[in-house]
Amino acid sequence: xxxxxxxxxxxxxxxxxxxxxxxxxxxxxxxxxxxxxxxxxxxxxxxxxxxxxxxxxxxxxxxxxxxxxxxxxxxxxxxxxxxxxxxxxxxxxxxxxxxxxxxxxxxxxxxxxxxxxxxxxxxxxxxxxxxxxxxxxxxxxxxxxxxxxxxxxxxxxxxxxxxxxxxxxxxxxxxxxxxxxxxxxxxxxxxxxxxxxxxxxxxxxxxxxxxxxxxxxxxxxxxxxxxxxxxxxxxxxxxxxxxxxxxxxxxxxxxxxxxxxxxxxxxxxxxxxxxxxxxxxxxxxxxxxxxxxxxxxxxxxxxxxxxxxxxxxxxxxxxxxxxxxxxxxxxxxxxxxxxxxxxxxxxxxxxxxxxxxxxxxxxxxxxxxxxxxxxxxxxxxxxxxxxxxxxxxxxxxxxxxxxxxxxxxxxxxxxxxxxxxxxxxxxxxxxxxxxxxxxxxxxxxxxxxxxxxxxxxxxxxxxxxxxxxxxxxxxxxxxxxxxxxxxxxxxxxxxxxxxxxxxxxxxxxxxxxxxxxxxxxxxxxxxxxxxxxxxxxxxxxxxxxxxxxxxxxxxxxxxxxxx
Numbered sequence: 315x316x317x318x319x320x321x322x323x324x325x326x327x328x329x330x331x332x333x334x335x336x337x338x339x340x341x342x343x344x345x346x347x348x349x350x351x352x353x354x355x356x357x358x359x360x361x362x363x364x365x366x367x368x369x370x371x372x373x374x375x376x377x378x379x380x381x382x383x384x385x386x387x388x389x390x391x392x393x394x395x396x397x398x399x400x401x402x403x404x405x406x407x408x409x410x411x412x413x414x415x416x417x418x419x420x421x422x423x424x425x426x427x428x429x430x431x432x433x434x435x436x437x438x439x440x441x442x443x444x445x446x447x448x449x450x451x452x453x454x455x456x457x458x459x460x461x462x463x464x465x466x467x468x469x470x471x472x473x474x475x476x477x478x479x480x481x482x483x484x485x486x487x488x489x490x491x492x493x494x495x496x497x498x499x500x501x502x503x504x505x506x507x508x509x510x511x512x513x514x515x516x517x518x519x520x521x522x523x524x525x526x527x528x529x530x531x532x533x534x535x536x537x538x539x540x541x542x543x544x545x546x547x548x549x550x551x552x553x554x555x556x557x558x559x560x561x562x563x564x565x566x567x568x569x570x571x572x573x574x575x576x577x578x579x580x581x582x583x584x585x586x587x588x589x590x591x592x593x594x595x596x597x598x599x600x601x602x603x604x605x606x607x608x609x610x611x612x613x614x615x616x617x618x619x620x621x622x623x624x625x626x627x628x629x630x631x632x633x634x635x636x637x638x639x640x641x642x643x644x645x646x647x648x649x650x651x652x653x654x655x656x657x658x659x660x661x662x663x664x665x666x667x668x669x670x671x672x673x674x675x676x677x678x679x680x681x682x683x684x685x686x687x688x689x690x691x692x693x694x695x696x697x698x699x700x701x702x703x704x705x706x707x708x709x710x711x712x713x714x715x716x717x718x719x720x721x722x723x724x725x726x727x728x729x730x731x732x733x734x735x736x737x738x739x740x741x742x743x744x745x746x747x748x749x750x751x752x753x754x755x756x757x758x759x760x761x762x763x764x765x766x767x768x769x770x771x772x773x774x775x776x777x778x779x780x781x782x783x784x785x786x787x788x789x790x791x792x793x794x795x796x797x798x799x800x801x802x803x804x805x806x807x808x809x810x811x812x813x814x815x816x817x818x819x820x821x822x823x824x825x826x827x828x829x830x831x832x833x834x835x836x837x838x839x840x841x842x843x844x845x846x847x848x849x850x851x852x853x854x855x856x857x858x859x860x861x862x863x864x865x866x867x868x869x870x871x872x873x874x875x876x877x
Contacts, residue, residue, distance in 0.1 A: 400468045403475045407508045408482065410638070411439075419469040419490035419502040420450035421513075424638045426590075433777050433786055442590050442638045443537075449612075451535045451592065452636050454502065454517060457605065457618050458529040461500075467492040469502055481508045497522035511639035512595075512649055519621065520629040527624040531632055532605060534616030535592045537585040539567050539608070549660070550588035550771050554615040556604045557581040557655045563604070564658070570608040577603045581652035583617040586641065589773045591656045595635040599652065640773045643670055659771060662764035669761075670768050677774070683787055684780025687769070687853055691860040694765075695868075698758050703872055715746055769853045780856070784809065787853035800848075807848050809855050814844030816862035823869055 400416035413423040422443070429440035443451060455464060469490035479486060487505045494500075501518040521527050544552035551564045559578040564586075583604045584593030594617040596602075602619040617634075624630050637653065639645065646653040659666035669690065676686040718740055726733035740746075769775065775787040783793045792805025801807065817840035847855055 401475070402477070403488075404478050405486070405506050406478065406480050407506065409509070409511055412506070412513075414488070414504070415450055416468050416470060416490070418450070418453040418465075418467055419492075419504065420453045421636075421638075422450040424451075426639065429640065430777065440590070442592060449536050451638070452515065452533055452594070454500070455532045455616075456529040457532045457603075457616075461494055461498060461529070463494055464492075464500065467500070469500075481506055483508045493522075496524075498527065510649075511637055511645065513636040513638075515634045515636050516631055517634075518629055518631045519624055521624045521626050524626055526626065527621065529621050530603070530618045531621050532603075532616040532618035533594050533634060534583065534605070534614060535585050535594070536612055536614050537592070539611050539613045544587075549767060551658070552587045553585065554583075554604075554606050554613055555586045555591070555593075555656065556583040556615070556617075557652050558583075558604060562655050562658055565606060567608045567613050570606045570613075574606045575603055576606075577601075580604060580617055580619075581655070582650075583615055584637075584656075585613060585615050586656060588771060589641055589776050590639065591641045592638045593636075593653070593656065595637060595650060595653060597633050597635070641771075642773050643667060644674065657771075659764065659767040662760050662767065665760060665764035666768040669765060670772055670774075673768075673772075674774060682780065683775055683778040683853070684784065684856060687787070687856050688860050691857050692864065694761060695861065695864045698761075699868070701757055703868065707872055715740060765857060766854060769857060770851055775851070775853045778853075780852070784852050784856075787856070788851050790849050791852035791855060802849060809852055809859065810844060810848050810850075813847060813855050813859040813862065814840050816859055816866070817843050820862055820866050820869070823866060823873075 402416070402422060403414045405412045405414060408427065410427055411423075411425045412421055414420075415422045424442050425438075426440040426442060430437045431440055453465075455461075469492045471488055471490055475488070485505055485507045487503060490502045490504070492500050499518075499520040499522055501516075501520065503514075503516040503518065505514040505516075507513075515533070517531065517533070519527065519531070539553065553567050554565050554570070556563045556565075556576065558576055558580050563576065565573075578601070579599045580596070580602045581599040582593045582595040584591060586592075596617070596619070600619050602617060605614075605616040605618050607614040619632060621632075622630060635649070637649070641657050643654055643657045646656065657663075657667070672693070673683070673686050673690050676689050677683055680686065680689070719737065722733060722736045722740065726736060769787075772788075777785075778787045779785045780787055784791050790803065791807055791809040792801075792803055793808045794805055796806060797804045798806070818837075821837060821840055847858065
């Protein structure tokens with residue numbers, strides 16, 4: 315076996331073992347060292363935010379209310395603390411149906427109108443609030459001294475809301491208010507837009523009591539964590555997430571017990587799964603806390619911001635955007651540069667995002683994501699064509715000197731030092747490089763891993779059809795509903811088997827190894843790759859199949875040209 319083939323075998327086996335190991339045994343998330351952690355529920359002294367801050371930003375002060383009586387007006391029909399009577403209103407836009415409750419003026423349910431739960435006939439629309447979740451989203455709390463009654467507050471509006479509001483265009487603002495027993499009024503002003511997933515939320519704290527208010531305001535999301543579903547999405551994180559101190563934080567629920575509070579500059583905080591995300595987004599990053607909790611499979615993720623001192627007769631406002639929708643790079647980039655950080659493709663995100671944009675551009679011209687993947691693969695192969703040609707040319711040159719290499723190995727099999735000297739002399743005489751066929755391939759590895767993560771996690775491929783039996787490029791390809799061992803979902807993985815056959819044919823075109831044992835190992839690689847990919851998304855399998863076909867064509871052409 316040539317030195318080049320040994321190197322190729324070592325690289326391929328190393329990558330395959332590493333790849334397979336990460337599939338079967340995903341690495342644990344690194345633990346984060348606590349930095350100035352604040353114990354949950356403890357009163358903390360937060361720095362006051364000066365009046366020079368921009369109006370209507372988190373922590374900015376609104377001008378004092380002035381009236382002859384010195385009192386703050388209370389919206390009509392504001393219920394007392396502890397009231398159990400509350401109604402719900404459904405806000406319907408072209409993008410979603412949101413069920414809004416007077417209880418904490420929270421969102422009890424939100425259904426995405428452009429996404430379904432599955433591809434089955436009669437499948438319901440995608441519900442981004444789990445049915446196992448009894449509490450709604452985006453409730454508010456005071457995390458320091460607290461505000462009695464706020465956790466069970468029923469908010470009312472000055473107008474009587476109908477049970478259904480259809481918003482086909484423009485915006486609609488709903489102004490909810492609640493008054494505490496000692497006269498503190500909390501207003502929660504929600505603005506819905508017909509053409510946006512963002513819901514603007516302005517929280518106004520009006521101090522009608524006789525005491526100053528100095529606390530921490532928190533708003534967040536709850537979600538039911540299903541560990542089995544999370545495991546199925548091998549390379550997509552499911553759990554609480556935040557963009558904190560210019561870094562994406564993905565915290566496994568099981569790690570919340572060790573650390574539940576993170577502080578610093580918070581751009582947003584929320585909860586994510588493979589394709590959808592819920593988040594609280596301040597207008598600009600704010601110095602605050604991300605507070606987490608995990609109990610009875612319910613994950614709570616809150617963004618907590620310090621409130622400036624609010625003296626009696628004064629008020630302050632805090633503005634956030636609430637997002638519940640797809641983890642789409644295109645959608646998120648329209649709202650906030652920090653929100654796009656929720657789309658995480660791992661180490662090679664900087665490569666994966668341009669590839670996703672290119673794939674979406676192709677799809678805009680040819681509206682079939684399967685065709686877009688094929689054309690994207692061709693474009694990448696064309697860009698790396700010179701490197702591929704160099705690799706196959708080097709392999710062909712090594713093939714020519716292989717008989718001489720075998721002679722040297724046989725002649726100096728008992729003298730390794732002399733064997734290596736003769737090999738180096740042979741390489742110099744025939745001007746061949748044993749690593750020449752591998753280095754160009756290594757350069758392309760980051761592109762492969764970036765494409766893999768992109769094709770696995772891109773929401774654009776969710777329920778996206780290709781041809782025939784491939785009706786979902788984000789799911790494994792299956793033909794017929796036949797139960798087979800180790801295959802889930804059931805069925806015959808036709809495209810995966812064809813991909814495995816292409817690996818086998820490509821292996822047959824590669825110069826054979828001199829060592830029979832190593833040759834057999836190389837021939838087992840197509841089987842290994844087929845088993846590895848058998849439950850992967852059909853979009854990724856399609857990429858590998860097309861890539862193999864083009865590689866075989868280039869290898870055949872190069873071998874003929876430099877024979």
